[in-house]
Amino acid sequence: MKSKILLVDDQPENLVALEAALSPLDQTLVRAASGEEALNALHEGEFALVLLATQMSGMDGKETTAHIKRRAQTRDTPIILVSRFGMNPHDTFRGYAAGAVDYVVWPHDPWVLCAKVTVFVDLHQKNLQLREQAALLRTGVSTLGTGVSPPLLAHLASLLLDIEEQTRDLTELLQAQPSSVTVRAMVARVAHTIQGLRHLLQGALELRE
Structure with a gap:
């Protein structure tokens, strides 16, 4: 049995790196290049987890998280925020307040990321x-x-x-x-x-x- 994991980032190279890190888990990895694409993808099936970049053009990670959590269909989907520039206490609080369950800092440790996922x-x-x-x-x-x-x-x-x-x-x-x-x-x-x-x-x- 495979679960779907949604990877969201507006930088293609980051999506490639996430896929490489998670490939040992042998799950179904789905890409989204923006918050809007992520919301559309979540309409197409049930996901075990969303890995969501905090810094994106347009709708950022925390705003996307808030939209996901407002929908009845997706409010229970876990979200891990991925930050390329670290997370200060204020950003961390905002992420958790929006509904994220955890965060990782870029560049990530593949072993830690796989363990969390x-x-x-x-x-x-x-x-x-x-x-x-x-x-x-x-x-x-x-x-x-x-x-x-x-x-x-x-x-x-x-x-x-x-x-x-x-x-x-x-x-x-x-x-x-x-x-x-x-x-x-x-x-x-x-x-x-x-x-x-x-x-x-x-x-x-x-x-x-």
Whole structure:
């Protein structure tokens, strides 16, 4: 399963450098050369993450972030700001206030960048898996009276255990990143969703008894 990552910068050479740095992750990388292009691209599908240059002609990174966060379709999409000239405390505050979850300074350390991006890709893929399982589980619960096969619920239980284990691994990883408060909140929401699915699955199993 691949996730889409949106790369936004008005300097083509920076987009090439970002693609080279992120290529080991083997995800789908989409380019946008302006804030306007980024907003249009976000209409065309779900993205795990946006890497957004802070300094751009026209709509800059913080303004683009604000537009992304105002849209219902994209308000939960994580945004990492990329600065070519560093970020002073005021700029950092403005970025977080607009809705960014993190920032990196150009030129970036490819290993650090990949580590940050991997966290969000993992979270996105866990969310996709949870949605699929929720749909399957609701289908199973709604058809219990028509003879749904027990292996369906057993399969869901197995998948749920797997995601619970992977989410615990993510939580341990985030303990080494105490500044990622927003990321911790995202993991907490995933854990809450898992708990809800666990209760729903238990209810379905009790109905079969």
